[in-house]
Amino acid sequence: xxxxxxxxxxxxxxxxxxxxxxxxxxxxxxxxxxxxxxxxxxxxxxxxxxxxxxxxxxxxxxxxxxxxxxxxxxxxxxxxxxxxxxxxxxxxxxxxxxxxxxxxxxxxxxxxxxxxxxxxxxxxxxxxxxxxxxxxxxxxxxxxxxxxxxxxxxxxxxxxxxxxxxxxxxxxxxxxxxxxxxxxxxxxxxxxxxxxxxxxxxxxxxxxxxxxxxxxxxxxxxxxxxxxxxxxxxxxxxxxxxxx
Ligand code: NI
Numbered sequence: 001x002x003x004x005x006x007x008x009x010x011x012x013x014x015x016x017x018x019x020x021x022x023x024x025x026x027x028x029x030x031x032x033x034x035x036x037x038x039x040x041x042x043x044x045x046x047x048x049x050x051x052x053x054x055x056x057x058x059x060x061x062x063x064x065x066x067x068x069x070x071x072x073x074x075x076x077x078x079x080x081x082x083x084x085x086x087x088x089x090x091x092x093x094x095x096x097x098x099x100x101x102x103x104x105x106x107x108x109x110x111x112x113x114x115x116x117x118x119x120x121x122x123x124x125x126x127x128x129x130x131x132x133x134x135x136x137x138x139x140x141x142x143x144x145x146x147x148x149x150x151x152x153x154x155x156x157x158x159x160x161x162x163x164x165x166x167x168x169x170x171x172x173x174x175x176x177x178x179x180x181x182x183x184x185x186x187x188x189x190x191x192x193x194x195x196x197x198x199x200x201x202x203x204x205x206x207x208x209x210x211x212x213x214x215x216x217x218x219x220x221x222x223x224x225x226x227x228x229x230x231x232x233x234x235x236x237x238x239x240x241x242x243x244x
């Protein structure tokens with residue numbers, strides 16, 4: 001069930017049988033010359049569609065994340081870490097007031113991880129400092145880091161998957177949006193690796209936006225396999241976290 005397509009009595013009925021919710025979270029940022037700017041939001045949102053079909057409640061995707069290092073490329077948007085932290089905290093506390101207790105953030109962007117975990121700590125600190133028990137459990141699950149997805153990525157691409165604008169994530173976006181497939185030549189074939197700092201430094205070191213990846217290896221057929229693997233990983237992880 002998608003929250004955006006439910007009525008409040010339907011959400012109230014859901015709360016009678018479950019107090020868990022899935023919240024896809026991504027980013028709006030360049031993904032190299034051939035990857036969609038929405039890649040990091042499209043990937044968890046696509047997998048969350050399967051979670052909704054299996055009966056879980058899925059919130060609207062938080063599509064703008066912490067992507068300051070990508071601002072040197074047109075179309076990228078960032079929230080400051082402090083803004084993203086406030087957004088995540090407000091989403092949790094809005095729903096917690098209605099009886100939700102388990103918040104599973106299905107994430108598509110490495111740059112969100114530190115901030116989202118800090119937001120969880122803020123929510124718990126609020127309770128701890130006021131001497132109350134929050135009764136709340138939060139977890140960040142990265143769709144790209146589950147056991148089936150990482151095994152598939154190793155099998156299909158090995159080291160060539162890299163870490164930004166990867167063939168894995170681009171395959172998944174092409175499965176979701178076959179019309180988005182692009183086959184432009186990439187030079188160099190394998191993008192450079194290195195640390196991430198600010199936006200100007202990033203563009204200097206990663207001139208076409210990719211990090212360590214060879215996204216021309218992506219195909220929509222691979223994307224279907226990443227969808228199946230990512231959904232199985234996410235459902236296992238959700239059930240271990242929130243029960244069934
Ligand atoms: Ni990405």
